Amino acid sequence: xxxxxxxxxxxxxxxxxxxxxxxxxxxxxxxxxxxxxxxxxxxxxxxxxxxxxxxxxxxxxxxxxxxxxxxxxxxxxxxxxxxxxxxxxxxxxxxxxxxxxxxxxxxxxxxxxxxxxxxxxxxxxxxxxxxxxxxxxxxxxxxxxxxxxxxxxxxxxxxxxxxxxxxxxxxxxxxxxxxxxxxxxxxxxxxxxxxxxxxxxxxxxxxxxxxxxxxxxxxxxxxxxxxxxxxxxxxxxxxxxxxxxxxxxxxxxxxxxxxxxxxxxxxxxxxxxxxxxxxxxxxxxxxxxxxxxxxxxxxxxxxxxxxxxxxxxxxxxxxxxxxxxxxxxxxxxxxxxxxxxxxxxxxxxxxxxxxxxxxxxxxxxxxxxxxxxxxxxxxxxxxxxxxxxxxxxxxxxxxxxxxxxxxxxxxxxxxxxxxxxxxxxxxxxxxxxxxxxxxxxxxxxxxxxxxxxxxxxxxxxxxxxxxxxxxxxxxxxxxxxxxxxxxxxxxxxxxxxxxxxxxxxxxxxxxxxxxxxxxxxxxxxxxxxxxxxxxxxxxxxxxxxxxxxxxxxxxxxxxxxxxxxxxxxxxxxxxxxxxxxxxxxxxxxxxxxxxxxxxxxxxxxxxxxxxxxxx
Amino acid sequence: xxxxxxxxxxxxxxxxxxxxxxxxxxxxxxxxxxxxxxxxxxxxxxxxxxxxxxxxxxxxxxxxxxxxxxxxxxxxxxxxxxxxxxxxxxxxxxxxxxxxxxxxxxxxxxxxxxxxxxxxxxxxxxxxxxxxxxxxxxxxxxxxxxxxxxxxxxxxxxxxxxxxxxxxxxxxxxxxxxxxxxxxxxxxxxxxxxxxxxxxxxxxxxxxxxxxxxxxxxxxxxxxxxxxxxxxxxxxxxxxxxxxxxxxxxxxxxxxxxxxxxxxxxxxxxxxxxxxxxxxxxxxxxxxxxxxxxxxxxxxxxxxxxxxxxxxxxxxxxxxxxxxxxxxxxxxxxxxxxxxxxxxx
Numbered sequence: 037x038x039x040x041x042x043x044x045x046x047x048x049x050x051x052x053x054x055x056x057x058x059x060x061x062x063x064x065x066x067x068x069x070x071x072x073x074x075x076x077x078x079x080x081x082x083x084x085x086x087x088x089x090x091x092x093x094x095x096x097x098x099x100x101x102x103x104x105x106x107x108x109x110x111x112x113x114x115x116x117x118x119x120x121x122x123x124x125x126x127x128x129x130x131x132x133x134x135x136x137x138x139x140x141x142x143x144x145x146x147x148x149x150x151x152x153x154x155x156x157x158x159x160x161x162x163x164x165x166x167x168x169x170x171x172x173x174x175x176x177x178x179x180x181x182x183x184x185x186x187x188x189x190x191x192x193x194x195x196x197x198x199x200x201x202x203x204x205x206x207x208x209x210x211x212x213x214x215x216x217x218x219x220x221x222x223x224x225x226x227x228x229x230x231x232x233x234x235x236x237x238x239x240x241x242x243x244x245x246x247x248x249x250x251x252x253x254x255x256x257x258x259x260x261x262x263x264x265x266x267x268x269x270x271x272x273x274x275x276x277x278x279x280x281x282x283x284x285x286x287x288x289x290x291x292x293x294x295x296x297x298x299x300x301x302x303x304x305x306x307x308x309x310x311x312x313x314x315x316x317x318x319x320x321x322x323x324x325x326x327x328x329x330x331x332x333x334x335x336x337x338x339x340x341x342x343x344x345x346x347x348x349x350x351x352x353x354x355x356x357x358x359x360x361x362x363x364x365x366x367x368x369x370x371x372x373x374x375x376x377x378x379x380x381x382x383x384x385x386x387x388x389x390x391x392x393x394x395x396x397x398x399x400x401x402x403x404x405x406x407x408x409x410x411x412x413x414x415x416x417x418x419x420x421x422x423x424x425x426x427x428x429x430x431x432x433x434x435x436x437x438x439x440x441x442x443x444x445x446x447x448x449x450x451x452x453x454x455x456x457x458x459x460x461x462x463x464x465x466x467x468x469x470x471x472x473x474x475x476x477x478x479x480x481x482x483x484x485x486x487x488x489x490x491x492x493x494x495x496x497x498x499x500x501x502x503x504x505x506x507x508x509x510x511x512x513x514x515x516x517x518x519x520x521x522x523x524x525x526x527x528x529x530x531x532x533x534x535x536x537x538x539x540x541x542x543x544x545x546x547x548x549x550x551x552x553x554x555x556x557x558x559x560x561x562x563x564x565x566x567x568x569x570x571x572x573x574x575x576x577x578x579x580x581x582x583x584x585x586x587x588x589x590x591x592x593x594x595x596x597x598x599x600x601x602x603x604x605x606x607x608x609x610x611x612x613x614x615x616x617x618x619x620x621x622x623x624x625x626x627x628x629x630x631x632x633x634x635x636x637x638x639x640x641x642x643x644x645x646x647x648x649x650x651x
Numbered sequence: 652x653x654x655x656x657x658x659x660x661x662x663x664x665x666x667x668x669x670x671x672x673x674x675x676x677x678x679x680x681x682x683x684x685x686x687x688x689x690x691x692x693x694x695x696x697x698x699x700x701x702x703x704x705x706x707x708x709x710x711x712x713x714x715x716x717x718x719x720x721x722x723x724x725x726x727x728x729x730x731x732x733x734x735x736x737x738x739x740x741x742x743x744x745x746x747x748x749x750x751x752x753x754x755x756x757x758x759x760x761x762x763x764x765x766x767x768x769x770x771x772x773x774x775x776x777x778x779x780x781x782x783x784x785x786x787x788x789x790x791x792x793x794x795x796x797x798x799x800x801x802x803x804x805x806x807x808x809x810x811x812x813x814x815x816x817x818x819x820x821x822x823x824x825x826x827x828x829x830x831x832x833x834x835x836x837x838x839x840x841x842x843x844x845x846x847x848x849x850x851x852x853x854x855x856x857x858x859x860x861x862x863x864x865x866x867x868x869x870x871x872x873x874x875x876x877x878x879x880x881x882x883x884x885x886x887x888x889x890x891x892x893x894x895x896x897x898x899x900x901x902x903x904x905x906x907x908x909x910x911x912x913x914x915x916x917x918x919x920x921x922x923x924x925x926x927x928x929x930x931x932x933x934x935x936x937x938x939x940x941x942x943x944x945x946x947x948x949x950x951x952x953x954x955x956x957x958x959x960x961x962x963x964x965x966x967x968x969x970x971x972x973x974x975x976x977x978x979x980x981x982x983x984x985x986x987x988x989x990x991x992x993x994x995x996x
Contacts, residue, residue, distance in 0.1 A: 074993050219991060263995070272992045282987060289983045296741050316974045318981030321740055321967060326766040330733035333726075333763075337706070337737030340724060341745070345737070363727050452995075453987045493722035493738070493745050496701040501670070501716050503725025504709075513672065514717065 041214055042257045046105040048113035049209070052130045053122025053146070054091055055084055055098040058202035062120075063100025064448070065206055069219045070104045071273035071450055074263035077104040078563060080112035080636070081446045085303070085386045092146075092154030097129045106262040110414075110563030112447065114638040120205055122146050122179070124155035127163055139173045141208070143201070145180035175254055179204050186244030187237050196234075200241035207245025214260045217242060266450060274451040276415035276444035277304070280374065281311035283422025284346055285318055290423075291430060291462035293344035295320045298334030300327055300353060303386045304442040305376040308348045328356035332373065336360060339369045342466065342492035344426060348374040350442075351393050352383060354400070361435055362401045363504045365528065368480075368488050370429035370436075372422070377441040377559075379634045388634025389443035391559050392610035397437045398588060398617060404525045406532040408432070409588040411439040413562035416451035418444065421585060427462050432535055433487045439587070441609075443560040443636050467491040467498060479512035485538070486531035533589050542591035547573060547580025553649050554601035556626070558584040558614055561607050561637050568642035577650055587614070595622045603649045605629060607637055663700065665690040670720045676711060681832035681858035685779065686718055688838045689748075693721075696846055698746050704738060705748045706731045708755035711786050712779035712858070715750040729760025732767045732776070736963075739772045743964040746846070747774040753794040754784050757813050761793070768822040768851050770963040775845045778815060778855045783864035796941070801863075815855050816936040816955060825850035827932065827955040831857040833872035837883070837952065844954055850962055870942045871950055880942055884935070884953030889921035892949045900938075900948070907934060909948065924953075932956035 049066070053059045060081055070077050080101040089096035103113040118139045121127040123146030134140065147164050163169055164176060183204045187197045210217050221239060228235035249255065274282075288295035299309050301324065313322045321338070325331040332347040339345030349357065354375050364371045377393045379385025397409045408428055412421040418440060425438045467489035470477060477498040480488050491498040500512065508515035509523060545562075546569050547554075557565045562583050569581040582597065584590070598604055598618070604626035606615040612628045619626055629645045631637050668690040676682045693703065703721035707713035709728035716723025726734050731749045739747045749756075756764050756778050767774070783801070784790040790803040794815060798807040819827050826848040830841040838856065845852035857868040871881045878894040890900040897912045899921040910916050925931060932955045938948040 068991060072991055072993050074995060266995045268995050270988070270992055270994055272989045285981070285986065286983055289981075294741065296737060298737050315981055315986065316971050317978045318983075318986075319971060319975075321971070323737065323740055325733065325736075326762055329730060330736070330763050330766065333730040333733035334737030334740065336726075337734035337739075338741040339737075340734070341738045341742040343741040359727055360730065367724075453989075453992075455987070456983045493704045493742065494701055496699065499701055499720055499722055501719075501723040501725065503716070503723075504727050505725065 039255055039258050041260050043260050043262060045107055045261065046103075046109070047118065047259065047261060048101065048103045048116040049118040049120065050099055050101045050116040050130055050133060051120045051205075052097055052099040052126035053120075053202070054125070055086070055089055055096050056091060057098070057122045058199070059098045059100050059122070062202040062206045063102055065220045065223060066209060067102050067448055068223070068273055069210070069215055069217070070102065071271070072219055073215070074266075074271075075104040075106060075261050076109050076264035076266055077102060077273075077449060078109055078112045079103070079448045080443065082635075083387055090154075092123055092125055092151050094125045094129055094155060097126050099126070099130060104261055106264050108264065108266065110566045111636070111639055114640045120209070122201070122205070124151045124157060124163065128155050128157070131163075131169070134172060136171055137173065139175065140169055141175050141177065141205070143179040143205070144176045145178050177208070177248070182244060182248060183241050186240050190233060190237050190240070192233055192237060197237060200237045203238045203241035204245040204248075207242035208249050210242070211246045211249030212255065212258055214258050217246065267452065269452040271450045271452050273448050274416050274419075274453075275307075275446060275448040276412065276418045276440055277307040277376070277446070278311050279416050279418035279451065280412070280422045280440060280445075281308050283419040284312065284344075284372070284426065285315060285320065286419070286456070286459060287423045287426035287462055288318065288320070288344050289456070290459050291344065291426065291464050293342070293430065293464060295346065296335060296338035296343040297322045297346045297348065298325055298331040298338065299323070299348045300325055300331045302328070302350045302353045304378055304445045305348045305350050305353070305374065307445065308374065308376075328353040329360060332357040332360040332371075335371055336364055336367070336369065339364075339371050340367070340492070342490070344372075344430070345370070346372045346374065348376070350376050350378050350386075351380045351396070354393060354396060358401050361407065362403060362405050364435035365401075365405050365407060366504050366507070367502050368433045368528075369490070370433055372425045372429050372436050372438060374422075374438045374440065376445045377439060385634045387442065389441045389560060389636060390609050390632065390634065391439075391441055391561075392613065392632070393439065394558075394587065394610070394613040395616070397439055404529065406529045407435050407437055407588070408532055408535055409437045409439060410586055411559045411584070412444055413559060413583055413585065415444055415447050415449045419451070423459070424585075428535060428538075430462060430464050431487070431538070432485060432531065433490060434532065439559060441560050465490070466495070468495060470497055478510050480507050481510050482527075482531075485534055486527060536589040536592050539586050539591060541593045542582055542584065542597055545581040545583050546570060548578055549580070550600040551578035551580055552601065553579045553603045553605055553646055554598065555579065555581045555605045555607065555642070555646065556584065556598070556614075556618065557581070557607055558587060561609065564637045564639050564642055565607060567639040568646060571639065571643055572646055577646075579646055579650070584614075590621065598622055598624050598626075603627060605646060605649060607642060607645070609637060663694040665694060667700065668693050668720050670718055672717045674718050675714065677862050679861040680711070681781065681860070682712060682715070682779065684832040684835060685777070685838065685856055685858060686715065688835055688842060689719070689777075692839050692842045692846070695843065696746075702744065703746045703748065705750060706735045706738070707750040708752075708760055709786070710752040710755045710784075711860070712750055712752040713755060729755055729758070730763060732756070732760060732763040735774050736763075736767055736770070736772055739774055739964050740967055743773070743968060747772075749774055749776045751776065751778055753778070753780045753782060753792045753815070757815060757818070758793045765818065765822040768819055768824040768853065771825050771850045771960050772964055773849055773851065773962040775852045776854065778853060779858045780815060780855050781858045781860040781864055782867050783860050785860045785863055789863035814936065814939045816853070817933070817939065819853045820933050820936050820956065824853050824956070825960045826852040826957045827936070828853070829855045829857070829952050829955070831868060831872050831952065832859060841954070844957075848957055850960055871952075880949050882938070882949040882951045884924050884951050884955065886924055886926045886954065889918045889923050891918065891921065902934075905934065907938065907948065926954050926957045929956065929958065
């Protein structure tokens with residue numbers, strides 16, 4: 037039968053199931069497909085720290101939220117229109133996210149007595165039957181049964197067949213949103229080229245799901261979301277960690293510095309290692325060290341030898357790298373330290389997002405140990421920020437901390453990817469020989485940026501020794517002289533401060549140049565702040581949004597900008613960190629909005645917080 | 652980066668490797684001898700000065716780079732091995748030397764030491780073992796003997812010490828040797844052997860701390876006792892020791908026993924040292940008993956074990972070359988574009 041197609045602007049789907057149900061794959065496949073038809077999109081994968089948490093339970097629920105639209109969008113959405121619930125626990129966790137009247141697609145097999153018990157529903161209660169979901173549009177599908185039926189001619193065990201359940205659901209959603217399924221077919225062909233029976237089962241399950249939509253008469257309409265009006269250009273989909281890896285590769289190519297990554301696996305940073313390890317044909321050396329300390333130390337060794345040294349980690353790993361970061365500051369060699377932040381302290385919430393390592397990045401080392409800090413705002417922004425981190429590191433001979441977070445790292449969005457000809461080459465100068473009239477190499481002689489030369493081993497005539505002991509100005513010899521130490525502390529600080537002359541001034545993301553409220557953000561709150569500001573601006577409210585990429589040093593004009601508003605609001609996914617620095621540097625009465633729940637701040641929350649300030 | 656290198660420099664002398672920095676070890680420290688022997692052998696290696704990098708951690712021994720007119724880094728406690736790994740991985744053509752001590756390399760940096768050995772970077776580790784913490788003024792170290800009375804252990808230490816060479820064998824080190832500060836000739840030979848080995852070379856050097864642990868190795872180094880207590884290993888030669896060269900070690904099954912030569916026992920009956928024998932090397936490293944104990948074994952010096960094994964940096968370079976040969980050199984534009992794209996007009 038033919039079902040009419042309705043064109044809609046904007047949809048949020050949440051795929052939720054047991055962590056073994058393949059929801060991340062289903063979500064990311066639907067996302068790729070969505071990207072290819074030209075919708076704007078934003079995603080938020082949300083999964084447990086355990087690889088296989090107890091099956092069927094609430095802690096074992098894995099979710100993938102996708103927001104797509106024919107308009108520009110900047111967040112994965114505060115609530116969803118469609119909830120795919122593969123089991124009772126998934127419904128229990130996510131029902132509060134579903135808009136009133138929203139669609140629930142429930143796998144009835146996941147609501148049997150056992151699953152209901154595992155999800156801690158009271159004896160005898162079934163949310164699909166007892167009115168719990170009466171305010172929603174409920175579609176019950178026995179996915180397990182239908183998948184097994186579709187695969188009945190394939191020789192494989194029931195357990196293996198059941199693994200294709202997620203593909204059935206994906207096929208059904210492709211039907212519901214009028215999609216061509218080719219992108220997923222290609223993906224499956226690539227992934228299972230050597231396992232023909234798995235390939236066949238997956239493809240059959242998808243087709244069965246699609247045909248199921250066509251055959252049953254439950255749905256009164258299918259949906260279509262038109263292409264979004266994004267700026268003209270060539271696009272692809274990208275996640276934050278992939279963009280970050282690409283930014284590093286691009287910077288390596290455009291600086292002609294071979295890339296060396298010294299690292300240790302840690303959630304949610306490991307994907308950068310995985311991505312870089314796949315591209316060794318760019319001459320990239322990835323080194324999975326024995327621990328976090330060896331990761332950064334090896335990167336320091338590589339940088340000392342003239343490579344682009346990079347280390348990647350998350351909060352607990354940053355703590356371990358701290359002493360080596362101090363060495364890099366003392367040696368004044370370029371190094372990029374990437375922290376994909378997660379909930380802390382200690383092991384904290386490994387798979388949940390947080391912005392709570394800013395003060396650690398700013399101050400978390402022994403001694404006076406200044407280091408530039410920059411941050412990413414969105415998944416695709418990770419490319420530009422990684423590139424910029426490298427530029428600052430090599431042109432200012434300093435370690436640089438790049439802060440991203442779990443939400444950005446795993447989130448994806450369309451990316452108007454650049455071409456190499458659009459990228460500004462990163463100029464690097466090695467000292468190759470003594471200058472005329474120079475008798476001896478002076479490793480701590482500085483230029484106008486207060487930057488010392490990079491002279492690497494193998495360069496005849498420039499043999500020298502460096503180390504973690506305080507350096508005598510100019511000669512770099514060990515010095516315990518009191519005046520020299522004070523001067524060197526001030527010089528290292530001034531060198532980092534001077535970077536402000538080589539970064540752009542702060543601009544407003546939106547809103548008036550003077551007014552009632554400036555929302556000042558950094559990192560992954562970008563989309564929520566942008567959307568909230570836009571909503572209030574449409575209502576005629578005097579609200580502006582500025583988003584900081586450069587956190588240390590701040591852009592030169594930031595202090596002046598803060599003077600132009602009655603209120604400064606600093607929303608952060610932490611207990612108030614940027615705000616401490618802002619108050620300290622600029623003596624402004626900024627207000628904080630903090631959320632420390634391991635989840636992003638929403639547009640709705642911000643609209644109400646800003647409105648209170650305006651009242 | 653190999654284009655920045657120059658061919659072997661004209662004949663250098665030991666003096667060319669000294670710096671203008673005043674050497675600040677305590678007078679009488681064993682480090683002076685080690686410094687001198689390193690400066691002596693480097694000209695013989697033919698290595699250009701600019702291709703030599705000495706990386707140290709923290710401790711008395713770790714001041715070493717300041718006194719060597721080469722490239723050098725005095726880094727942080729325990730991490731010289733990790734820093735050297737990154738340097739060697741990216742600059743395989745450099746001659747990288749790690750100077751560390753029993754605290755730096757076996758305590759705080761023990762983890763990196765064993766991992767460097769198993770990976771087999773072609774570097775030379777000079778482990779200055781004085782069985783004490785000198786720079787922090789006299790606490791026991793992970794190689795101090797049991798019951799050691801120090802500032803931090805006034806009632807005697809409880810720790811069982813590391814046997815550094817057995818530890819290295821456990822980490823599958825490809826070159827293991829021991830020498831001493833008081834035997835310059837032997838030390839020079841061992842330094843040259845370590846340098847000549849293609850792979851990670853661990854050279855343990857017994858070094859006297861005359862301030863906090865004076866005489867720790869006297870029994871092996873002093874004329875009177877050395878012939879009886881020190882067993883010098885030579886490849887292809889029987890294990891013979893004693894002032895009159897009349898004692899030897901033979902293997903009874905896997906058990907080493909000390910025998911007297913003469914008495915129906917001649918050199919051919921003894922354990923013939925074979926540097927390439929992995930199993931015998933393990934037994935040799937276990938000749939490590941307390942020299943005050945009755946019936947103890949002499950302590951071996953020399954090359955215990957030397958084997959060819961792929962170096963990490965070479966495997967790393969080869970892997971990259973193979974991938975480039977297979978996939979072609981990386982193209983940034985195709986990487987950024989990826990497989991699936993769309994156009995917005």
